[in-house]
Amino acid sequence: MDQTGSSEFLIRSSKIEDCEQIFNLYKMVSKTEGGLARTEAEITELYVKNFTERSIENGVQLVIVNQNNNEEIIGELHCYKLEPSVFSHILSELTVCIAPKYQGKSLGRKLFEALFDKILVSRKDILRIELIARESNSKAIQLYEKLGFIKEGRMENRIHVHGKVFEADIPMAWFNPDFKDLMHGFKHT
Numbered sequence: 001m002d003q004t005g006s007s008e009f010l011i012r013s014s015k016i017e018d019c020e021q022i023f024n025l026y027k028m029v030s031k032t033e034g035g036l037a038r039t040e041a042e043i044t045e046l047y048v049k050n051f052t053e054r055s056i057e058n059g060v061q062l063v064i065v066n067q068n069n070n071e072e073i074i075g076e077l078h079c080y081k082l083e084p085s086v087f088s089h090i091l092s093e094l095t096v097c098i099a100p101k102y103q104g105k106s107l108g109r110k111l112f113e114a115l116f117d118k119i120l121v122s123r124k125d126i127l128r129i130e131l132i133a134r135e136s137n138s139k140a141i142q143l144y145e146k147l148g149f150i151k152e153g154r155m156e157n158r159i160h161v162h163g164k165v166f167e168a169d170i171p172m173a174w175f176n177p178d179f180k181d182l183m184h185g186f187k188h189t
Contacts, residue, residue: 007067008066008067008068009064009065009066009067009074009107009110010064010065010067011062011063011064011110011111011114012062012063012065013060013061013062013063014052014055014056014061014062014063014076014078015056016049016052016053016056018052018063018073019045019048019049019052020045021063021072021073022048022052022063022073022076023043023045023048025073025074025075025076025097025099026038026043026048026076026097027040027043028099028100029097029098029099029100030042030043032100033162034134034136034137035097035100036095036097037134037159051078051080051093051095052078054080054081055078055079055080057080058080058081059078059079059080059081059091060077060078060079060080060091060115060118060119060123061076061077061078061079062076062077062078062111062114062115062118063075063076064076064098064102064107064110064111066102074098074099074102074107075096075097075098075099075102075107075108075111076095076096076097076111077094077095077096077097077108077111077112077115078093078094078095079091079092079093079094079095079115079129079130079131080092080093088125089125089126089127089128089179089181090126090127090128090129090130091119091126091128091129091130092129092130093130094129094130094131096108096111096112108143109143109147112147113147115129116147116148116174119176120176120177120178123176124176124178124179124180125179125180125181126176126179127175127176127179127181128173128174128175128176129173129174129176130171130172130173131144131149131171131172131173132155132169132170132171132172133169133170133172134159134167134169134170135154135159135167135168135169135170136161136167141170141172144172145172147174148174148175149172149173149174150172150173150174150175151170151171151172152171152172152173153170153171154168154169154170154171155168155169155170155171156168
């Protein structure tokens with residue numbers, strides 16, 4: 001896949017052999033409050049293996065590797081199809097994870113751009129990509145909107161923040177302008 005514009009970092013599709021590094025990345029990021037929805041204790045090798053297998057099988061999973069540090073995985077993004085066939089045109093469960101010392105370098109944006117490129121070139125069967133963002137993560141929501149995601153509502157009191165308060169989740173979607181329903185000959189307008 002494309003480089004991020006720097007010879008130091010490379011974005012590529014993931015492989016099942018990446019699971020250990022992705023697990024370590026998720027463990028590190030989950031230690032920061034608000035870094036991931038899951039706590040550090042909830043990040044297991046099985047969790048990472050499951051989303052990696054599902055993403056490789058019927059979705060997309062991309063990693064950013066630091067080529068100057070033994071191909072260390074410093075970022076990951078994944079999404080995949082949900083089980084019922086009525087959702088076969090959707091990639092959902094989108095999660096993006098960037099190592100703390102690499103945050104603020106536009107690597108998350110570059111992962112999303114690589115995702116959209118992949119969808120536009122080789123996944124015409126995907127109409128929408130869904131994500132859900134915690135309302136307090138306004139910086140991420142602004143980035144998603146700049147990338148073309150549309151807010152689709154508000155799920156009140158969905159997130160329980162460490163026994164303190166509840167906050168809303170904001171569902172968002174990006175639509176593929178080149179979608180083609182290959183089974184039914186339908187094109188989205």
